[in-house]
Amino acid sequence: MSNVPSDLKYTKTxxxxxxxxxxxxxxxxxxxxxxALGDLVFVEVPEAGRKLSAGEPFAVVESVKAASDVYSPIxxxxxxxxxxxxxxxxxxNSDAYGKGWLMRVRPSAAAGSALLSPEEYGKLIAEEGx
Amino acid sequence: xxxxxxxxxxxxxxxxxxxxxxxxxxxxxxxxQIAEHxxxxxxxxxFDVSHMCVADLKGARxxxxxxxxxxxxxxxxxxxxKALYSCMLxxxxxxxxxxxxxxxxxxxxxxxxxAGTRDSDLxxxxxQAAEFGVDIVERTDFAMLAVQGPQARDKAASLLxxxxxxxxxxxxxxxxxxxxxxxxxxxxYTGEDGFEIMLPAADxxxxxxxxxxxxxxxxxxxxxxxxxxEAGMNLYGSDMDERTNPFESGxxxxxxxEPRERAFIGREALEAIRARGPQRKLVGLLLEGRGVLxxxxxxxxxxxxxxxxxxxxxxxxxERSIALARVPAAAGTRVQVDIRGKLLxxxxxxxxxxxxxxxxxx
Numbered sequence: 001m002s003n004v005p006s007d008l009k010y011t012k013t014x015x016x017x018x019x020x021x022x023x024x025x026x027x028x029x030x031x032x033x034x035x036a037l038g039d040l041v042f043v044e045v046p047e048a049g050r051k052l053s054a055g056e057p058f059a060v061v062e063s064v065k066a067a068s069d070v071y072s073p074i075x076x077x078x079x080x081x082x083x084x085x086x087x088x089x090x091x092x093n094s095d096a097y098g099k100g101w102l103m104r105v106r107p108s109a110a111a112g113s114a115l116l117s118p119e120e121y122g123k124l125i126a127e128e129g130x
Numbered sequence: 131x132x133x134x135x136x137x138x139x140x141x142x143x144x145x146x147x148x149x150x151x152x153x154x155x156x157x158x159x160x161x162x163q164i165a166e167h168x169x170x171x172x173x174x175x176x177f178d179v180s181h182m183c184v185a186d187l188k189g190a191r192x193x194x195x196x197x198x199x200x201x202x203x204x205x206x207x208x209x210x211x212k213a214l215y216s217c218m219l220x221x222x223x224x225x226x227x228x229x230x231x232x233x234x235x236x237x238x239x240x241x242x243x244x245a246g247t248r249d250s251d252l253x254x255x256x257x258q259a260a261e262f263g264v265d266i267v268e269r270t271d272f273a274m275l276a277v278q279g280p281q282a283r284d285k286a287a288s289l290l291x292x293x294x295x296x297x298x299x300x301x302x303x304x305x306x307x308x309x310x311x312x313x314x315x316x317x318x319y320t321g322e323d324g325f326e327i328m329l330p331a332a333d334x335x336x337x338x339x340x341x342x343x344x345x346x347x348x349x350x351x352x353x354x355x356x357x358x359x360e361a362g363m364n365l366y367g368s369d370m371d372e373r374t375n376p377f378e379s380g381x382x383x384x385x386x387x388e389p390r391e392r393a394f395i396g397r398e399a400l401e402a403i404r405a406r407g408p409q410r411k412l413v414g415l416l417l418e419g420r421g422v423l424x425x426x427x428x429x430x431x432x433x434x435x436x437x438x439x440x441x442x443x444x445x446x447x448x449e450r451s452i453a454l455a456r457v458p459a460a461a462g463t464r465v466q467v468d469i470r471g472k473l474l475x476x477x478x479x480x481x482x483x484x485x486x487x488x489x490x491x492x
Binding site for chain 2: 038039041042062064065067090093
């Protein structure tokens with residue numbers, strides 16, 4: 001059973017979203033996603049300043065098993081990305097919602113109802129056979 | 131219907147992620163497959179290999195049968211317990227399977243064949259055995275565990291009574307022996323020292339649990355694959371199959387063309403291929419930068435054409451990607467691999483990539 005924190009929002013493509021006090025938004029992949037991928041060995045994160053549209057691939061996570069694109073939940077500009085993942089990609093496996101954060105974004109528009117609540121995401125992964 | 135080994139319930143209890151491997155529900159990993167890999171290189175790990183098939187071959191003419199059936203020569207096996215790694219070929223020189231065969235006594239040999247091909251292997255062997263009057267008995271009463279790593283033999287032997295433990299520890303590499311109801315062989319598929327143990331299926335859970343208590347880590351198929359690839363060992367179905375011959379699979383060393391009078395199945399085809407010169411070869415590849423080499427990725431070989439990755443992975447010991455690949459025979463050292471549309475540089479190296487836990491390549 002995967003961990004789905006109740007203070008975050010989610011996407012259908014298994015990203016999580018955390019709103020930070022300064023209005024920027026932190027993004028990563030969920031516990032369900034890291035478990036499906038297995039041990040991560042390489043992570044490509046975006047450069048600060050990059051502008052993203054909602055749904056645009058912004059990172060690649062590669063495990064022993066497969067490489068996977070990660071999609072931006074919102075439109076905005078990247079303010080920071082997690083450089084520590086270059087040396088320690090497995091932080092995503094061990095701490096997907098904490099040390100495994102991928103990027104921070106300043107949203108250019110309200111995210112709207114496109115994001116899933118913890119309950120909606122929990123239901124989605126249960127249907128996928130979590 | 132997927133099949134299950136006697137250890138399936140225990141794998142689930144231990145929290146294993148189960149995957150379908152060749153029609154069998156097998157543990158992929160119990161936690162982190164990279165941690166399991168390191169456990170084998172640094173200490174000891176145990177793998178469930180009960181899905182593989184143990185077949186006892188009996189009859190007055192069993193040695194002649196095997197000298198016809200196999201590309202390697204069981205004539206080399208003179209001491210009881212000695213093992214031989216060989217390909218089993220079809221008439222066109224294609225590889226039906228790779229296997230290990232043990233000489234037990236003059237009218238008894240034991241073979242271990244791969245899980246995915248066990249049914250077709252047995253059917254083929256029985257057809258060929260008929261004219262030699264050899265009986266082939268599948269040992270479905272056995273489970274099989276591979277205990278591998280620098281501490282593996284000591285920890286496995288500690289489960290035997292003192293006299294049996296001494297006998298087990300005295301086994302030479304590539305020898306197997308019946309000890310206290312187990313068949314213990316000093317063989318493996320990881321590049322580390324260790325044992326492969328055939329034991330009564332009813333004892334498998336107890337022995338696995340005792341191994342865990344002795345500090346032997348539970349390890350799954352994920353780690354098994356990264357370990358064997360680091361060790362430069364082929365995987366049937368990926369690195370060779372019925373459409374490839376041993377010469378283009380890095381397995382020429384397993385083909386005994388001497389003595390010339392030994393008429394084994396596939397011999398004529400191999401001699402013709404050897405006379406023409408094999409068109410392709412199996413090589414090791416090391417990816418220069420970041421990324422992961424994977425099966426079926428296309429390889430561009432300067433001035434020689436194209437090749438294909440047969441097995442690829444991330445090497446936890448080297449912390450880079452490695453692969454086995456089939457390329458034109460004229461390939462030199464530098465190639466490029468098409469990884470998701472980008473051409474990345476890779477270097478051809480001679481396997482193994484790792485030996486006794488140490489990197490052999492820069």
